[in-house]
Amino acid sequence: MDKMVFTENRIKVFEQMDDNSIMVIFSRRGPDVTFQDKYEINRNYYYLSGVVEYDNILVLKKKDGTCKSLMFIKPYDELKAKWVGAPKTKEEIMNISGVEEVAYLDSFDSTIVRYMQSYGTMYLDIVTKEKDQELDFVDKYADEIRNRMPWVSIKNGRPLIQHARTVKQEPELEQMRTAIDITNKGIQNILRHMKPMYEYQLESYFDQAIKYYGATGYAFPTIAASGKNACCLHYSDNNSMAKDGDLILFDLGANYNCYCADISRTFPVNGVYSRRQKQLYDIVLQGQKLVFGKAKPGVTTKELNGFLREYYKVELKKIGLIEEGTEEEVSKYYFHGVSHHIGVDVHDLADNAPLKAGCVISNEPGLYISEEGIGIRIEDDVLITENGAEWLSPQIIKETEDIEKFIKENKI
Numbered sequence: 001m002d003k004m005v006f007t008e009n010r011i012k013v014f015e016q017m018d019d020n021s022i023m024v025i026f027s028r029r030g031p032d033v034t035f036q037d038k039y040e041i042n043r044n045y046y047y048l049s050g051v052v053e054y055d056n057i058l059v060l061k062k063k064d065g066t067c068k069s070l071m072f073i074k075p076y077d078e079l080k081a082k083w084v085g086a087p088k089t090k091e092e093i094m095n096i097s098g099v100e101e102v103a104y105l106d107s108f109d110s111t112i113v114r115y116m117q118s119y120g121t122m123y124l125d126i127v128t129k130e131k132d133q134e135l136d137f138v139d140k141y142a143d144e145i146r147n148r149m150p151w152v153s154i155k156n157g158r159p160l161i162q163h164a165r166t167v168k169q170e171p172e173l174e175q176m177r178t179a180i181d182i183t184n185k186g187i188q189n190i191l192r193h194m195k196p197m198y199e200y201q202l203e204s205y206f207d208q209a210i211k212y213y214g215a216t217g218y219a220f221p222t223i224a225a226s227g228k229n230a231c232c233l234h235y236s237d238n239n240s241m242a243k244d245g246d247l248i249l250f251d252l253g254a255n256y257n258c259y260c261a262d263i264s265r266t267f268p269v270n271g272v273y274s275r276r277q278k279q280l281y282d283i284v285l286q287g288q289k290l291v292f293g294k295a296k297p298g299v300t301t302k303e304l305n306g307f308l309r310e311y312y313k314v315e316l317k318k319i320g321l322i323e324e325g326t327e328e329e330v331s332k333y334y335f336h337g338v339s340h341h342i343g344v345d346v347h348d349l350a351d352n353a354p355l356k357a358g359c360v361i362s363n364e365p366g367l368y369i370s371e372e373g374i375g376i377r378i379e380d381d382v383l384i385t386e387n388g389a390e391w392l393s394p395q396i397i398k399e400t401e402d403i404e405k406f407i408k409e410n411k412i
Helices: 003-014 043-049 078-083 090-097 105-115 137-148 158-165 170-192 199-212 227-231 275-294 301-318 327-333 400-410
Strands: 021-026 057-063 066-073 101-104 121-124 153-156 223-226 247-252 254-256 263-268 360-363 366-369 374-377 380-384 389-391
Touching (some): 003 043, 003 066, 043 057, 066 090, 170 247, 170 380, 199 247, 223 227, 227 374, 263 400
Parallel strands (some): 121 153
Antiparallel strands (some): 247 263
């Protein structure tokens, strides 16, 4: 993407920062590991810089209303260049990110000490910890600053970035559309090979296709859950036999340049839905369409979930799955939210305010009936627009007739 995207992302954060403050964002997510997926970097760092590289540090500084960005990077190392590749040059960093200054990491500490003689506040990307959870390296760095420079006020910069990430720019949406297109190709490859086999074997057809079509990686580990396995929301073993007569639920997504797709589909292993499977599937599908019709600026994801639950109270009672139409009865068969934000993380940081134009959310109703060995989830990605919403993944088939026809006509 053009460096102006990342410049605009930083501007959205600068606008929220106190005057006479700096923000320090580390590129790595956790402790050093010798070999890591090069895209497993701190997504907040990537969102503000566009640079995919470990051990860099981004500094945003705001003083007397003037805002500047500085990146600290590794110097060239000939031995490392031979083994793992050369780090980006200062010029490359500036061309990718649009930052005004680039320096080497060995000058980071002295530069921060100098800055904090005249800056009163330091923002850090601090992840809220559960009770008794071990501190990470950012927490330890915050403690170091407090001990060395007790006059400095440490603030959490994550809420500022969270607010900025809620609304996407058009170039970001283009990356997500590409990730969705690649995901669609992977799903089609699964359908071409759909028949009874192990879950991981069907999953492998997705893996091959998205790599072939240029995915950067996976948005998250694939769920391939057949039969009763689909009633476990985050089932991940993917090692059972998908049997003739089963449904198999796939929750999957490609990653493209750190932007994610998040799609769920539920298919008949033998290529044809039974009457009962189709009945339940169509209830879920109509629920998804209802949620889409309610999605617009000003609505919250909690409200969207409420619309779906009210719909289920009526529809599940009609088919005799529940008796009274109560919240408790619905919760037995539907026990998660219908929406979350999507972006550079599959569960993207968002400010939890009512939806705004430019938000991208999931729409993922489900039903999980363990006593019948049936779990169904249908998930698509949705862009909130000025007047409503837009499907970002309409090309991924989900009507039962279309799915059966595709399997019949394209089976290898």
